[in-house]
Amino acid sequence: MEIELLARDAINGEDRAFLEFIQACKIDLYKTALAFLRNEGDALEAVQEVTYRAYKGIRSLKEPSFAKTWLIRIMINYCNDVLDKRKRIILDEAFIHTEGRHEPHDGLEIRDAMEGLDARSREILAMKYFQDLKISEIAAALNHPEGTIKTWLNRALRSLRDKLDEKGGGFRA
Structure with missing residues (x-):
């Protein structure tokens, strides 16, 4: 599988392979973020943050065949963190009325x-x-x-x- 080969090269420090790996997975990352966060802007921000986290941690990935699952797991953990933070924020009435206008x-x-x-x-x-x-x-x-x-x-x-x-x-x- 192409993703596995890209992941193997990325683990070995090849930046171009990492970029191609992220490019191959970006739609799935975005869909996952959108499903959790329900906002296009937040989903795009999540993809950026997860790309950064994956880049920092790619060398810790032991099995390239699980690279996509590993990446999705990072996204899910990030989204859960964001949702947990949202629950702790007290929303004012104006924000509640403007929230959700751009959601699918x-x-x-x-x-x-x-x-x-x-x-x-x-x-x-x-x-x-x-x-x-x-x-x-x-x-x-x-x-x-x-x-x-x-x-x-x-x-x-x-x-x-x-x-x-x-x-x-x-x-x-």
Whole structure:
């Protein structure tokens, strides 16, 4: 796979390979950030920050075949940090009325419901459904057995369904 070769070269210190690796993954990074942060500007900022963090830490990556999963994991962790910080900020009424004017309108109920889930559930759902990772890839990225990942995914889907039912979303997984 081309990404794996680029990652291997990037680990060995080749900057051009790192740039090509990021270029190959940037759409997936952006989609992940947008799914979590629900704002185009924040998603673009997240891609920039994750690119920087990945550049600083690329040499710590031991297995090039997990490079894309590693990169997505950095993005998910960054997004969870941003969301945690947002929860701590007290929003004034003017900000609340201006918030959300530039958000995409498809899947808003699912995104709202996902925001109400715990970090692990959001992470697993994003890896499985936004990044189309296999259970085995998620298990390797999170360093847990596949059975545990299946259990966590099942619980996350159940929680998501419950949240959507509360809002009248009618979601069926």
